[in-house]
Structure formats: structure tokens, C-alpha cells
Amino acid sequence: MKNVDYIIVGDGYAGLFFAHQLIRNNRSFVMFSERQKSASQVSAGIINPVVLKKFTTFWKAQEQIDFLKNTLKEIENYTGQNYLIDAPIHRIFHDENEQVLWLKKSDNDDLSQFLDKNFDRLKVVKNDFLSGKVNQSARLNVNGFFTGLFDFLEKNENLIAEKFIYSDLDAERSTYKNFTFKNILFCEGMGVKHNPFFSDIPVNPNKGHHIKVELSEKIPENITIKKKHFLFPVNDQLYFYGGTYDREQLHQEIDESAVEQLKKGLMEFYPHPFEIKDINFGFRPTVKDRRPIIGRHSDHHNFYVFNGLGARGILNGCYFSKSLYDFIEEGIPLHEEISLERFKNKN
Known part of the structure; x- marks a missing residue:
């Protein structure tokens, strides 16, 4: 039997950013990946602190942007690649009312660092009412990110390219096939609906x-x-x-x-x-409340879930991977807005 600190089931943004937390803290782990294209792998890779329909921001936007940029530098240290593409978003205005709303919102404390007050006229495309630039927005090189991290994990024997079989998991002994583990993390996206331990989470x-x-x-x-x-x-x-x-x-x-x-x-x-x-x-x-779902199984206390990243998979996956790591390793409580417990309290 091979002993590891963690088994990670799932290979999207949640799984890979949590794997990064394990790498930087010298924890042993294996990740089970079917190597099929997940929602994460076909995503646009947009890094955006602004909701571009109403020109609003969201919970912990600045902290998430800052944390992501720092994390990508850490990842670059061991993959040798920079996956951040400096290509800011330019939002084409539909009419003059949107211009006025943008300028009004740009005076708000939580939006002033994101909404550029200088409008642009873009070439090639139709933008009669100009466009507004979202400062601190960027893109992730999605293909490069997954290829680079998978290659690194494979080289270091962290990646197991096979389907995880729930029936081979012994919850009492904390074993799976020829592995014994301290903790197991499920971050399978919509695949969680087939997971006998967390199928009831409301994603x-x-x-x-x-x-x-x-x-x-x-x-x-x-x-x-x-x-x-x-x-x-x-x-x-x-x-x-x-x-x-x-x-x-x-x-x-x-x-x-x-x-x-x-x-x-x-x-x-x-x-x-x-x-x-x-x-x-x-x-x-x-998730209905637009927050990730992170937490521990009520019966199996070394079983964890990391899911519900939604359309902000990169920012949510990166930022909250540390919250989960600190919860497991340091006993630091999860914020109630992301904790699995928030649903139990409603029942």
C-alpha cells in the first residue's frame, strides 16, 4: 500500500488549485483524472472583477484578483510557464445610458479601481457608443495551464489517469485500491451527482x-x-x-x-x-447563492468537497483552495458564506 496525505478526485480548477496548495506545503497526494475535457478545460479563462451586465463587483473581488496573480507566479516557479495573459476586457456600450451608468459606478469605492473612466473607440468592430476598459482584468491561458500542470503532475507521479471507482473506496479504513490516505477531496463539478458521499449538495x-x-x-x-x-x-x-x-x-x-x-x-x-x-x-x-460549496462530510471526517465554482471558476478555485487547505490543516473555520454547513442550518 502507498500512503499519501491526500487523494484528489477531479481535475478542474478546484482540483488543480488545491493541488498547488499541497505542492507549496510539501504534502503528498495523487489526483485521479479521467483526462476528459471538463467545463474548466473548455472555459474562456476570463479573469474579471466586474459583473458586466450591471457594472457591479462581487464578494472579495480585489482579494481574489491579487491572490490569483500571486498564485500564478508560484505555479510559474515549478512549471516554468506564465499562464496570465494581459489582455484587459473592453466592454462595448449598447447606448449612452450605459456610458452614464459606468461613469457613475466608477465613483463607487468598490469599483473605482476597476472601471476606467477613459472610454475607447475600438478598431474593426462596431462600437458607436465606445467601450469601457476593465482595469485588472485579464485572461488565463487555459490550454497552457492544464497542459503544463498535468505534465508537471505526471512527471512527479501525482497524476493517475483513470476513473475513480467509489465502490473501491473503504471509508472506514481510509483506503482506495492500493492507497491509504489521510484526507480525500472530491472536486468533480457536476460529476458530484454520482458521488455517494456528496450527491445531495445543491449544485x-x-x-x-x-x-x-x-x-x-x-x-x-x-x-x-x-x-x-x-x-x-x-x-x-x-x-x-x-x-x-x-x-x-x-x-x-x-x-x-x-x-x-x-x-x-x-x-x-x-x-x-x-x-x-x-x-x-x-x-x-x-449554486443558487453564487457561492462555492466547501466542507467536510458529517460522518466521514476526512472526506471533503470543493464544488460550485460557477462561472468564476478561476478566481473561486484559486482563492478558496487556500481557505479549504487552512480549514483541513490548521482548523481555521470556513467562512459561513462558502461553508457546506450553510445548507444544513436551513433545514
């Missing part, structure tokens, strides 16, 4: 589609354009445009109405020919 699937397109007229590489959805270059040929939000059409197939919605959204501000080259979708695990 709901939100299906998101994105398209990859070839544009006849290229947009600047150092920005991310947002109107209804996000548009940015993936490589020399392709651009990412997405993603949609759908809580109803939850089948495992491409939804043509979502693709149509994306085409119309892009045509609204990109008045040149384009060609769709690829279509992808994933299921974000969302």
Missing part, C-alpha cells in the same frame, strides 16, 4: 456553449472584447466567442439555438464575414 448544471471562429478582419490581440459574450484570439487563425448560459437544455449534445445565439451576438458588433470552425460546451456547477 445545478448551467450549460455553456462557445464557438471558435475564423475572422476575415482580425481584432487587436492585446484585448478581450465583450458585448453579449467574450471575443478574443486563441491563436493566429482562431478566435474564441462565448459563452452562453442555459439551465434548461441539459442534454449531452450541441444545442443549435445556443449556436444561433452566438452567431447573432457576434454579428451585432463584428460587421465582417466569419466562419465557425469549432463548437464546444460544458456544464458549470452553479
